[in-house]
Amino acid sequence: GAGVSQSPSNKVTEKGKDVELRCDPISGHTALYWYRQSLGQGLEFLIYFQGNSAPDKSGLPSDRFSAERTGGSVSTLTIQRTQQEDSAVYLCASSLRGASKNIQYFGAGTRLSVL
Amino acid sequence: KNQVEQSPQSLIILEGKNCTLQCNYTVSPFSNLRWYKQDTGRGPVSLTIMTFSENTKSNGRYTATLDADTKQSSLHITASQLSDSASYICVVASGGGADGLTFGKGTHLIIQP
Numbered sequence: 001g002a003g004v005s006q007s008p009s010n011k012v013t014e015k016g017k018d019v020e021l022r023c024d025p026i027s028g029h030t031a032l033y034w035y036r037q038s039l040g041q042g043l044e045f046l047i048y049f050q051g052n053s054a055p056d057k058s059g060l061p062s063d064r065f066s067a068e069r070t071g072g073s074v075s076t077l078t079i080q081r082t083q084q085e086d087s088a089v090y091l092c093a094s095s096l097r098g099a100s101k102n103i104q105y106f107g108a109g110t111r112l113s114v115l
Numbered sequence: 116k117n118q119v120e121q122s123p124q125s126l127i128i129l130e131g132k133n134c135t136l137q138c139n140y141t142v143s144p145f146s147n148l149r150w151y152k153q154d155t156g157r158g159p160v161s162l163t164i165m166t167f168s169e170n171t172k173s174n175g176r177y178t179a180t181l182d183a184d185t186k187q188s189s190l191h192i193t194a195s196q197l198s199d200s201a202s203y204i205c206v207v208a209s210g211g212g213a214d215g216l217t218f219g220k221g222t223h224l225i226i227q228p
Binding site for chain 1: 119146147149156157158159160161164204208209215216218219220221
């Protein structure tokens with residue numbers, strides 16, 4: 001595709017429910033990232049996929065958060081038993097290779113609201 | 116601990132005026148520094164990227180400077196337009212760590228007509 005696509009754009013859920021957020025990266029980009037952006041805060045790193053390597057999950061805040069990337073393309077971020085503090089914008093980005101030397105391209109994000 | 120501090124936190128200026136946003140960092144090792152523009156409801160978009168040897172880089176009305184000795188960067192916006200209203204995020208790449216990036220919290224810029 002022309003850019004990074006995320007769906008849904010908005011998600012409202014009840015506390016305790018599970019949610020799945022989807023990211024379609026730019027075709028050919030081997031690196032994919034998930035970030036969380038809370039109001040007034042900077043981007044918080046969650047997880048990083050690079051090619052076929054094991055993902056770096058060091059930023060996931062709890063075991064309720066998980067992510068997978070199938071076939072080296074589409075990624076899904078899953079939040080189980082959502083809590084109100086999970087409310088934030090979840091941004092996905094991709095880059096040609098590692099982001100430290102390549103530009104990241106971001107999706108528009110999924111705004112998650114947990115009631 | 117790697118940190119990126121941006122100032123001011125928010126800024127309001129009149130259309131047509133110039134402004135300068137600041138970024139101070141303590142990131143090691145240093146690979147490059149980027150400025151991103153994030154419109155409301157959108158993802159960040161890259162404006163400039165500068166390596167250690169680059170002092171200045173322009174992108175239209177946006178000019179970024181880098182002083183690697185003092186670990187400071189600035190983003191200067193000339194002849195501001197209403198469409199410049201956005202958050203501007205400074206990001207420093209260290210080449211290490213999970214994603215090798217440290218993000219500032221951004222400066223929220225509002226251009227008033």
